[in-house]
């Protein structure tokens with residue numbers, strides 16, 4: 551892509567003049583649209599499967615989209631079924647067995663927010679039962695899940711959207727637009743991090759006092775996972791074990807892959823190497839609490855990812871895109887673009903040469919590079935974008951999903967996108983397991 555000059559950058563950035571400015575990005579869903587009533591017979595009837603932290607949070611957001619109604623909830627812990635009735639009323643149907651929910655004719659779409667090892671089975675069952683699916687990230691737990699979910703979405707014609715909500719963020723959309731317009735020149739590196747410093751951040755979620763084989767449907771929780779005796783930590787803190795999740799890779803790297811793929815338009819990396827270990831949380835978990843991954847992208851950039859659960863400092867999450875002419879940083883709900891155009895001449899470092907050599911060098915140099923107009927020297931331009939106060943990318947992601955359900959148009963984050971992000975994330979675990987660089991074909995989505 552041709553490099554932008556200063557004027558065209560300012561135009562692309564939506565700026566009239568140089569300097570640091572904050573541009574408030576517009577909410578894509580207008581207040582009028584959000585307030586337009588939807589007839590009751592045109593409601594999308596939603597069921598939640600997996601009513602834990604994310605399931606309940608997602609549902610609260612999903613039902614604020616006009617024309618969406620929650621009708622049923624499935625979960626393996628009775629306390630969460632009871633709380634679902636406390637929150638959404640006694641009219642909702644609850645069940646331990648999600649298949650009871652899928653058999654209902656009044657359910658149009660399901661939101662799957664179970665542990666990762668259940669995503670494929672429930673999504674496939676739901677699509678075969680004629681339901682559209684919003685499946686939380688990471689789409690897959692093991693590689694075989696990806697093709698099965700992609701094929702079922704295609705053969706049943708159901709909508710499957712994966713829940714990396716940032717893909718619908720207005721901040722990410724602006725970053726994508728600016729990168730494509732050449733705002734930072736040619737991209738050569740993306741670094742992203744997710745650092746936490748709390749026990750909850752390290753997945754030590756609370757175990758309810760009544761957790762037992764009576765209140766928790768342990769066999770149903772285990773599903774296809776290895777059969778082990780009831781263990782409340784495994785039930786409520788499942789991320790700490792590979793049997794149910796994929797550690798940092800599927801929990802957090804996947805968000806960073808989704809963001810990188812959405813913003814750059816890349817299908818994924820070709821090579822991956824990772825390292826990591828349990829540095830602090832030696833509490834029986836079998837996945838690292840510090841992990842680093844490096845990935846090669848065929849478009850000519852490298853991705854470096856870091857997750858640290860014991861960073862001892864501020865929690866932080868964000869991206870830095872580095873190009874030949876600037877950087878673009880995403881931190882929270884802000885995007886900062888710093889553009890420094892390349893120098894117009896190479897410069898010289900001649901002070902150690904003889905006086906005569908310096909003189910001759912300068913003569914030749916200036917013959918080749920006539921003195922520049924000083925006002926034309928590269929200067930940095932910094933521009934900031936921010937999402938409006940209270941902005942929710944989750945709302946936009948659900949809005950996009952329900953829009954696909956209504957229009958039958960492909961969702962913003964379909965099964966192929968979800969597999970490419972989660973498949974790339976799992977490369978890091980594979981690299982650690984094999985103690986080797988691993989190869990992936992992002993087009994065919996196959997390990998090489």
Ligand SMILES: NC(=O)c1ccc[n+]([C@@H]2O[C@H](COP(=O)([O-])OP(=O)(O)OC[C@H]3O[C@@H](n4cnc5c(N)ncnc54)[C@H](O)[C@@H]3O)[C@@H](O)[C@H]2O)c1
Nearest residue numbers: 600601602603604605624625626627663664666686687771
């Ligand atoms: N998009 C995001 O930002 C985001 C954030 C957090 C979690 N997540 C994803 O959401 C999913 C759930 O995470 P969580 O933190 O809510 O976990 P959680 O443990 O709080 O909740 C999972 C729930 O699923 C239930 N469950 C387990 N097996 C089930 C089955 N067979 N049928 C029905 N219910 C079953 C459990 O009883 C539990 O209540 C994970 O895949 C996670 O990666 C996404």
